[in-house]
Amino acid sequence: MAFSMNFLLSSIFIPVITPLFLLVLIFLYIYNKLQTNKHHPIGGTVFNMFINFKRLHHYMTDIAAKHKTFRMISPLHGEIYTTDPAIVEYILKTNFENYGKGTYTHSWLGDFLGDGIFTVDGDKWREQRKLSSHEFSTKNLRDFSGVTFRKNAIKVGNIFSEAANSNQVVDINDLFMKATADSIFKVAFGIDLDNLSGSNEEGVRFSRAFDDSNELTYNRLVDISWKIKKYLNIGSEAELRKNLNMVDEFVYKVIQIKSEQMNKSKDDFSVTKKDILSRFMQMENRPPKYFRDIIMNYVLAGKDPIAATMTWFLYMLCKHPEVQDKVAKDIKEATNMKEETTNVADFEARVSEDALDKMQYLQAALAETIRLYPALPLDPKICFSDDVLPDGCMVKKGDMISYLPYAMGRMKFIWGDDALDFKPERWLDDNGCFRSESPFKFTAFQAGPRTCLGREFAYRQMKIFSSILLGCFMFKLSNANEDPKYRTTLNIQLDGPLNIYVSARSGLHNP
Numbered sequence: 001m002a003f004s005m006n007f008l009l010s011s012i013f014i015p016v017i018t019p020l021f022l023l024v025l026i027f028l029y030i031y032n033k034l035q036t037n038k039h040h041p042i043g044g045t046v047f048n049m050f051i052n053f054k055r056l057h058h059y060m061t062d063i064a065a066k067h068k069t070f071r072m073i074s075p076l077h078g079e080i081y082t083t084d085p086a087i088v089e090y091i092l093k094t095n096f097e098n099y100g101k102g103t104y105t106h107s108w109l110g111d112f113l114g115d116g117i118f119t120v121d122g123d124k125w126r127e128q129r130k131l132s133s134h135e136f137s138t139k140n141l142r143d144f145s146g147v148t149f150r151k152n153a154i155k156v157g158n159i160f161s162e163a164a165n166s167n168q169v170v171d172i173n174d175l176f177m178k179a180t181a182d183s184i185f186k187v188a189f190g191i192d193l194d195n196l197s198g199s200n201e202e203g204v205r206f207s208r209a210f211d212d213s214n215e216l217t218y219n220r221l222v223d224i225s226w227k228i229k230k231y232l233n234i235g236s237e238a239e240l241r242k243n244l245n246m247v248d249e250f251v252y253k254v255i256q257i258k259s260e261q262m263n264k265s266k267d268d269f270s271v272t273k274k275d276i277l278s279r280f281m282q283m284e285n286r287p288p289k290y291f292r293d294i295i296m297n298y299v300l301a302g303k304d305p306i307a308a309t310m311t312w313f314l315y316m317l318c319k320h321p322e323v324q325d326k327v328a329k330d331i332k333e334a335t336n337m338k339e340e341t342t343n344v345a346d347f348e349a350r351v352s353e354d355a356l357d358k359m360q361y362l363q364a365a366l367a368e369t370i371r372l373y374p375a376l377p378l379d380p381k382i383c384f385s386d387d388v389l390p391d392g393c394m395v396k397k398g399d400m401i402s403y404l405p406y407a408m409g410r411m412k413f414i415w416g417d418d419a420l421d422f423k424p425e426r427w428l429d430d431n432g433c434f435r436s437e438s439p440f441k442f443t444a445f446q447a448g449p450r451t452c453l454g455r456e457f458a459y460r461q462m463k464i465f466s467s468i469l470l471g472c473f474m475f476k477l478s479n480a481n482e483d484p485k486y487r488t489t490l491n492i493q494l495d496g497p498l499n500i501y502v503s504a505r506s507g508l509h510n511p
């Protein structure tokens with residue numbers, strides 16, 4: 001009898017009953033948790049995101065149309081995505097200290113962006129923010145950047161002028177990527193990259209390697225095996241390393257040239273104080289890697305968002321010729337230009353600061369483009385300690401919570417039933433003056449203490465380019481049925497060429 005009891009205990013109780021008992025305990029624990037803590041609905045898994053990577057922002061927008069805020073199941077950590085302005089305000093402003101880049105974002109973006117302003121928190125962030133915001137507020141930067149933008153807009157205008165004369169199409173995606181790279185290199189680092197003329201082969205190679213590194217880095221967001229691949233140096237991670245080596249080679253050369261220039265002309269204001277990099281390089285005891293990271297972050301901030309916005313802007317104006325006409329009319333009135341001209345240099349001379357301020361419809365059309373195609377379509381933050389969001393749901397320490405500017409721009413509950421329509425008028429008041437929106441609703445430039453530092457700089461560059469180009473030319477898609485896709489990178493770049501026909505502006509599409 002004793003033998004059979006022992007046998008029963010060891011053969012049934014221990015292997016069968018114990019796991020069952022443990023399962024019941026786990027079930028009760030989870031059940032209890034779910035009862036006491038409210039969680040957001042599940043929208044899918046990171047595996048679904050991986051499968052839908054090429055159309056990620058459409059995929060997330062479709063889920064957001066059903067749930068303002070939702071979870072995507074991931075084996076790494078909790079992932080929450082939101083389009084709710086109340087939650088955006090809470091994480092970006094009200095409880096700012098509890099949400100940041102964290103070690104997760106730093107490890108994900110670190111190889112590409114190092115310890116630059118986009119990847120760090122705390123004192124490292126405060127130091128760069130302080131110096132950068134001072135730079136952005138100076139008249140010196142405003143004047144210097146204005147001259148650079150105008151020069152580059154004239155170069156682009158001359159390319160359009162040639163295309164109009166020879167009836168050739170122009171790939172504006174490529175053109176704006178080159179133009180904005182030239183602008184940011186000149187303004188931020190004092191370097192003539194000259195991608196527009198293609199004379200600087202190293203510069204062209206750098207730009208290509210930079211764009212590929214950007215895309216391969218973004219891929220890490222949904223590729224849970226990236227760390228293993230990196231360790232083994234295989235696949236996408238081997239590709240990323242190769243591109244980053246090319247990028248670094250170029251950037252370290254820029255730092256060396258800048259440092260030599262600064263040593264040679266210590267008292268020459270034009271060399272030492274004009275550009276942002278020179279100001280950073282006056283800080284003592286910083287290794288070259290510190291400046292490498294500053295450069296990488298500024299290239300990312302200053303090149304891609306503006307190029308992407310300008311490309312989507314002209315695309316939308318081609319799709320909506322009546323809006324293109326209204327923008328051109330606004331520019332003509334503000335510059336007081338009665339006759340037609342394709343002489344871009346002449347037209348540029350009419351685009352005074354005062355005229356730029358008067359172009360309210362142009363400003364509205366740019367904002368409307370950014371609403372539908374926000375340069376940063378998805379922006380993740382890491383939660384530093386357990387918290388409860390304004391909708392009463394839990395967020396745990398280490399969870400990733402991202403707000404979705406792309407999806408938010410398309411939500412009817414935010415913009416009304418015409419959310420998907422391209423309607424610059426929604427940004428104008430009764431007097432036709434531009435009216436800004438709450439940054440927690442129009443999140444394209446982020447909000448709170450880490451709001452975009454380059455917002456005014458970006459609008460100015462885009463207004464200067466647009467006014468000169470639309471003042472002189474009319475644009476038409478080479479393929480009217482063109483339905484361009486985006487590249488899923490940190491920024492919402494258009495994938496592949498966008499070819500357009502350019503002609504001299506002679507009246508309106510719809511007189």
Ligand code: HEM
Nearest residue numbers: 118301302305306309375376444445446450452453454458
């Ligand atoms: C259409 C153009 C632009 C858009 C839509 C845009 C959007 C944004 C967004 C969403 C962020 C927050 C990123 C994050 O979470 O880390 C940001 C940050 C920033 N932006 Fe922009 N940006 C634009 C142009 C620019 C330009 C031209 C510059 C400078 C040349 C610039 C400089 C910065 C900087 C320095 C930050 C970091 C702020 C911080 O973390 O404190 N941006 N921008």
